[in-house]
Amino acid sequence: MKSSHILLLATLTALSLPAQAGPECAVSLEGTDAMRFSTNLISIPASCKQVTITLSHPGNLPAKVMGHNVVITDKENLQAVANDGLMAGFDNDFIKPGDERVYGASKVIGGGESTTFTFSTEKMKPGGDYAFLCSFPGHWAMMQGKFELK
Secondary structure, eight states: OHHHHHHHHHHHHHHHSOOOOOGGGEEEEEBOTTSOBSOSEEEEOTTOSEEEEEEEEOSSSOHHHHOBOOEEEEGGGHHHHHHHHHHHOGGGTTSOTTOTTEEEEOOOBOTTEEEEEEEEOTTOOTTOOEEEEOOSTTTTTTSEEEEEEO
16 A cells, blocks of 8 residues: 555656656757758657757867857748848847747857757747758858758
8 A cells, every 4th residue: 555655646746847858859969160060950859849959069269260059940031040140240149139030049159168058849830941050150051951840
C-alpha cells in the first residue's frame, strides 16, 4: 500500500511541473571565420512550442570584424530582414528593432564566444517556408539555410 502512495505522489508531482523543451527542441550551430554555418538545415519537430538555439563561434576574430548571429524568418523575407538589419547596425545586433518578420534571433558574437536564445513557434506552421541567416553585413548571402517544423 505504501508503494502505491509513493507512485501516486510521484505522478501528481510530475503532472504539476511545467512543460520542458526536450532535446529535440534544441539545436547547436557554429558560425566560423570562413562565413559558414555548420549546417544548412535546422529541422525541429512540429510538437516543439519553443526552440532553443545555441550559436558558437570557434573562430578568432572579434564580433565587430567577423561577428555572427542567427535570425529566424520566413524565406520570402530573408533578404529584406538582412537589409533592414544592416541599417539597424551593430548596437542592435543587425536586427531592426521590433521587426515582426523575425521569429527569433541571437545577439552578435565573435570568435571564442557562444550565445543561446529561445523563441516561440506559435506563429509558425508545420511545413512553412522558413529560413535562418546571419544578418552581419555581407554574411547572409553565404550564411543561410532552411529552418523547418515537421
